[in-house]
Amino acid sequence: MEHEITLVVNGATRRVNVPARRLLSDCLRHDLGLTGTHVGCEHGVCGCCTVLLDGRPVRSCLTFAVTVDGQEITTVEGLAREGAPPRGLRSAGSAATGATGEGGGTERPSRPHDVEEVKPALSPVQRAFAECHGLQCGFCTPGFLCTVTAFLRDNPAPSDDEIVEGISGNLCRCTGYQNIVKAVHRAAELLAEET
Amino acid sequence: MKPPPFAYHAPRDVGAALRTLAQVRGKVLAGGQSLIPLMNMRLAAPEHLVDINRIGSLSAIDATPAGVRVGALVRHSDAEHAGAHPLLTRALKLVAHPAIRNRGTVVGSLVHADPAAELPAVLAVLDGTVRLARWDGRAVEREVPAREFFVGPLESAVEPGELAVSAFFPALAPRTGTAFEEVARRHGDYALAGVCAVVTVDGDARVTAARVACVGVGPVPVVVDVTGACGGVDVPGASGGADVTGAFGEVDMTGASGSAAGGWAEAARAVQEETEPESDVHASAAYRRHLVGVLAERALRNAAREGAAARGA
Numbered sequence: 332m333e334h335e336i337t338l339v340v341n342g343a344t345r346r347v348n349v350p351a352r353r354l355l356s357d358c359l360r361h362d363l364g365l366t367g368t369h370v371g372c373e374h375g376v377c378g379c380c381t382v383l384l385d386g387r388p389v390r391s392c393l394t395f396a397v398t399v400d401g402q403e404i405t406t407v408e409g410l411a412r413e414g415a416p417p418r419g420l421r422s423a424g425s426a427a428t429g430a431t432g433e434g435g436g437t438e439r440p441s442r443p444h445d446v447e448e449v450k451p452a453l454s455p456v457q458r459a460f461a462e463c464h465g466l467q468c469g470f471c472t473p474g475f476l477c478t479v480t481a482f483l484r485d486n487p488a489p490s491d492d493e494i495v496e497g498i499s500g501n502l503c504r505c506t507g508y509q510n511i512v513k514a515v516h517r518a519a520e521l522l523a524e525e526t
Numbered sequence: 527m528k529p530p531p532f533a534y535h536a537p538r539d540v541g542a543a544l545r546t547l548a549q550v551r552g553k554v555l556a557g558g559q560s561l562i563p564l565m566n567m568r569l570a571a572p573e574h575l576v577d578i579n580r581i582g583s584l585s586a587i588d589a590t591p592a593g594v595r596v597g598a599l600v601r602h603s604d605a606e607h608a609g610a611h612p613l614l615t616r617a618l619k620l621v622a623h624p625a626i627r628n629r630g631t632v633v634g635s636l637v638h639a640d641p642a643a644e645l646p647a648v649l650a651v652l653d654g655t656v657r658l659a660r661w662d663g664r665a666v667e668r669e670v671p672a673r674e675f676f677v678g679p680l681e682s683a684v685e686p687g688e689l690a691v692s693a694f695f696p697a698l699a700p701r702t703g704t705a706f707e708e709v710a711r712r713h714g715d716y717a718l719a720g721v722c723a724v725v726t727v728d729g730d731a732r733v734t735a736a737r738v739a740c741v742g743v744g745p746v747p748v749v750v751d752v753t754g755a756c757g758g759v760d761v762p763g764a765s766g767g768a769d770v771t772g773a774f775g776e777v778d779m780t781g782a783s784g785s786a787a788g789g790w791a792e793a794a795r796a797v798q799e800e801t802e803p804e805s806d807v808h809a810s811a812a813y814r815r816h817l818v819g820v821l822a823e824r825a826l827r828n829a830a831r832e833g834a835a836a837r838g839a
Contacts, residue, residue, distance in 0.1 A: 332534075351531075351575070352528065352531050352532060352565075354529070357528075373528075375559065384628070387603070387628040388624060388625040388628060389625055389629045390626065394558065394562070394629065395529075397534060397536070397577070398558070496713060499714050
């Protein structure tokens with residue numbers, strides 16, 4: 332039996348029919364096409380599927396979509412938008428959004444720059460991970476970004492120990508965590524500068 | 527790794543939930559942080575799930591001088607931030623990871639009755655209770671004490687058709703301190719062994735009552751009253767001595783008196799004798815027995831010190 336549910340995902344209201352057993356992670360990825368949320372272990376250990384539910388990090392693989400009917404969800408796709416600078420500061424190039432024309436012979440020479448400029452600004456946490464090499468293969472990164480975004484909101488100037496505790500529910504098999512801890516410190520700096 | 531299909535019920539109030547449970551013999555879904563992994567791994571396949579997440583009345587934390595009553599939908603993180611009970615708050619920081627605690631519930635942890643989990647030990651050491659309700663023409667409730675609630679590993683006294691609606695954690699007596707010490711391979715993992723202690727002292731900082739509950743060393747939380755072993759012990763450092771805490775818990779730099787050390791060690795031995803640890807891939811039974819002794823002594827000392835410090839409060 333299918334259930335009609337409404338989720339507010341990254342600010343947009345989405346209505347979707349799901350069977351009761353649909354995990355929130357699968358609902359986001361398969362039903363809503365938001366494949367930024369990654370699925371690792373699917374039993375709550377790895378933290379890759381962490382999303383924000385009404386602003387708080389939760390395991391989307393340990394949550395049924397029907398249970399969170401009517402609630403707000405932020406995925407990694409929504410972090411950039413959240414952290415984007417105010418509209419007035421965006422470059423004028425954003426008008427080029429619709430400009431696709433793969434293989435067309437009459438491309439404007441300036442197109443690569445336009446494409447660069449329409450990308451939404453990365454959030455401070457995302458920029459800090461990029462700057463500090465807080466990721467390698469990137470599989471665990473969406474979960475870390477959601478976890479750290481909420482963590483720094485609750486604790487804007489954490490110590491090393493608090494960071495390690497805060498990210499203890501997210502596994503990374505590439506980095507050895509040192510650069511992730513650096514990235515969290517850097518994100519805290521960036522957030523402090525920007526507010 | 528996908529959960530098997532089930533019929534889904536989403537009652538809006540407790541009465542509707544109880545009527546549904548009386549009809550369908552389903553499993554109750556609250557936070558789902560233990561149930562959904564079991565379903566994902568196909569270790570559980572309930573035909574009916576009764577989702578209580580829409581029953582707002584179950585989200586209440588009700589603190590009175592007698593203690594704190596925690597509703598069935600109170601998430602670990604809500605209880606932690608409410609700070610309604612010092613030992614509960616302390617134990618919650620040891621439960622899994624922040625993302626799990628944002629979803630998992632206090633009462634759910636009790637009903638799951640994992641012998642390696644922290645919250646059953648907290649309820650047991652405090653002599654708390656769990657309120658169960660079922661439908662019999664009307665809602666009928668019963669209050670089950672912790673010593674009868676935990677029946678075996680992953681087995682609680684909740685009967686088919688019953689819903690655990692709340693748990694009650696009694697308040698601490700005056701001049702009482704608590705501690706929760708555990709050893710886990712990583713923070714947030716299930717502990718290899720753990721001990722929570724509740725120690726009451728008199729006006730001269732002498733121990734008058736001491737109880738511990740141990741996790742991971744028996745089929746249910748192992749509660750031991752060690753007042754006989756360490757009653758009357760003078761609490762070292764009670765007069766404001768240095769509190770030095772290292773990565774592995776307290777390091778006593780104040781120089782305990784001979785009699786005090788004897789009392790704590792005797793209490794730790796008494797605790798070891800009551801436990802029945804088992805060997806598994808993580809640790810041998812002998813190592814767990816060793817750990818529980820060390821942790822019992824550490825927890826008792828720290829709880830006693832906190833109790834002594836609370837004398838002036």
